Amino acid sequence: MDNTRIEKKAASVINELFLDRARQIDPNVTTGDKGISFDGSAVIFSDDQITKSSYLSSIPVQVKGKVVDTLSDKIAKFYKFDRDTFKNFQYEDGVVVFLVEILKENFQETKVFFGFLDAKVLENILNDLNDSDNNTRFIELDELSPKLDLDEKFREIAIQRKVYGFKDAKVDAFLKNGFSVEKFSNSFEKSIVESASKNIEQYEYKNPN
Numbered sequence: 001m002d003n004t005r006i007e008k009k010a011a012s013v014i015n016e017l018f019l020d021r022a023r024q025i026d027p028n029v030t031t032g033d034k035g036i037s038f039d040g041s042a043v044i045f046s047d048d049q050i051t052k053s054s055y056l057s058s059i060p061v062q063v064k065g066k067v068v069d070t071l072s073d074k075i076a077k078f079y080k081f082d083r084d085t086f087k088n089f090q091y092e093d094g095v096v097v098f099l100v101e102i103l104k105e106n107f108q109e110t111k112v113f114f115g116f117l118d119a120k121v122l123e124n125i126l127n128d129l130n131d132s133d134n135n136t137r138f139i140e141l142d143e144l145s146p147k148l149d150l151d152e153k154f155r156e157i158a159i160q161r162k163v164y165g166f167k168d169a170k171v172d173a174f175l176k177n178g179f180s181v182e183k184f185s186n187s188f189e190k191s192i193v194e195s196a197s198k199n200i201e202q203y204e205y206k207n208p209n
Helices: 003-021 083-091 119-130 150-176 181-204
Strands: 025-029 040-045 055-068 075-082 095-103 110-117 136-143
Touching: 003 025, 003 055, 003 095, 003 110, 003 150, 025 055, 025 150, 040 150, 055 075, 055 150, 075 083, 075 095, 083 119, 095 136, 110 119, 119 136, 119 150
Parallel strands: 055 095
Antiparallel strands: 025 040, 040 055, 075 136, 095 110, 110 136
């Protein structure tokens, strides 16, 4: 199977995954690497009507396909992301990466692995790359369990991405007001993240509990 068909197969599997197992996510995964470091997005809504009034967030998605002799067990490794790709992931406050393993002897048999690379994880990866001579780094992705609630999981990811953006805005305001970095790095950051998460979930994501 050539690379184009592998990527098309992987994108098809992920689109079908969302359509079959999520009610509040509109998948927009393409093939051919048309985007810069991304293959599309998972658009999150507050209900299953998928309307402008119920729109919540759009999460960048990267999908990779890989033909294997044997499907991985619980964790799969992917090796081909370089420094610039990780930087682009960071610019978007994180990305969900899917890896679709395709069994060589039977192309209809697949297994999906995924992970959310948040801003903190990406910062650590880029720091490691800067401290070494390497331009690429492998990542580990977990098997996507058939029991996982995709709507709930991606809602959590959307909140987490919002929290980082909210926190960064507050950091700028904090530093401009002349407070010390030492105080910020201890208690302020924790309180901002906690309150941002609570406020975003309660007011923007329509969950008053």
